[in-house]
Amino acid sequence: MxxxxxxxxxxxxxxxxxxxxxxxxxxxxxxxxxxxxxxxxxxxxxxxxxxxxxxxxxxxxxxxxxxxxxxxxxxxxxxxxxxxxxxxxxxxxxxxxxxxxxxxxxxxxxxxxxxxxxxxxNVKSIITCVLMSFLIVIGFIDWDTKDIYVSMVAVILILAIPLHLFYSRENEDVTLKSRIIGAFIISVPFFIIGEVSRPIIRKKFGEDFRAIELGDSMLMFAAGAFLGTQAVIASTFIGILAAALGGLIVKAVTKDSKFAFGPFLAIGIAAGALWGNQIAQWYISLMPHE
Ligand SMILES: [Zn+2]
Structure with missing residues (x-):
């Protein structure tokens, strides 16, 4: 370019x-x-x-x-x-x-x-830097308020367009199909888990919230479009791992078991943007070949 x-x-x-x-x-x-x-x-x-x-x-x-x-x-x-x-x-x-x-x-x-x-x-790095800044804002605001701003998530989704149009490398295979599947592959299960958990939580704790909030699902929708299928799956694994580790620390320090998932998903997405495809390739290579 x-x-x-x-x-x-x-x-x-x-x-x-x-x-x-x-x-x-x-x-x-x-x-x-x-x-x-x-x-x-x-x-x-x-x-x-x-x-x-x-x-x-x-x-x-x-x-x-x-x-x-x-x-x-x-x-x-x-x-x-x-x-x-x-x-x-x-x-x-x-x-x-x-x-x-x-x-x-x-x-x-x-x-x-x-x-x-x-x-x-290259151009991809410039666009990815913008992503990183938005992840920081989303992560910190979610940490403070347990709220993810739709406008912030929308920017990540929009960023996927120039990324797709202006950056194509032969060695990298993030096709349009991969971005579309990527948008749904995590966000849909997250949304379903959220909806299923809602009545259970209401019954057990008498509070109205989901195990995975809507904002988290939307964030993974945008991330999937930005990263493609392989990298967004890798991001989710890293995000869940980070949340499990972070959750233990938060619980030990604040005695509060409720904490925002968004900051940890943001960590996963950042890692996925940098190394997502390599992590996915490495993981696939571990599977037995027949
Ligand atoms: Zn002063």
């Missing part, structure tokens, strides 16, 4: 360029991560994102320390580094600033670097 790949492959394959490229990608990634924090924090609160909507009060509040009201200086806004320099405390009153902010920023930067490292420098 636009000779972008050719340019990067022919002229600048030397090591110094690659290192510089990854550093730039990381710095860009943490800046985007800084914006993701705003979305994660403000969207569930119904506050303005991108300065659109929201009251004047909200905007005023966002530029000041929430405890002492001290103005946040430009130097306090550098992703990851400001938090480290301030040692996680407000410069004025010493109130702790949640480590989640630099974690989200660093996570986004690292995922961008990892994406380009694993998938190489």
């Amino acid at each position: 636009f000779g972008f790949e050719d340019m990067l492959h022919s002229e600048f394959t030397e090591l110094p360029f690659k290192i510089m490229f990854y550093v730039i990608i990381f710095l860009f990634g943490i800046c985007v991560g800084s914006f993701l924090n705003v979305v994660i924090y403000r969207l569930p609160a119904g506050e303005s994102v991108l300065g659109i909507g929201g009251s004047k009060e909200d905007k005023e509040k966002a530029s000041h320390c929430m405890t002492c009201g001290a103005k946040i200086r430009p130097i306090d806004l550098i992703p990851v580094f400001s938090w480290l320099m301030l040692r996680g405390k407000c410069h004025s009153c010493g109130q702790k600033i949640s480590p989640r902010y630099p974690i989200v920023e660093a996570l986004n930067g690292l995922l961008y670097v990892l994406t380009f490292f694993v998938l190489d420098i």
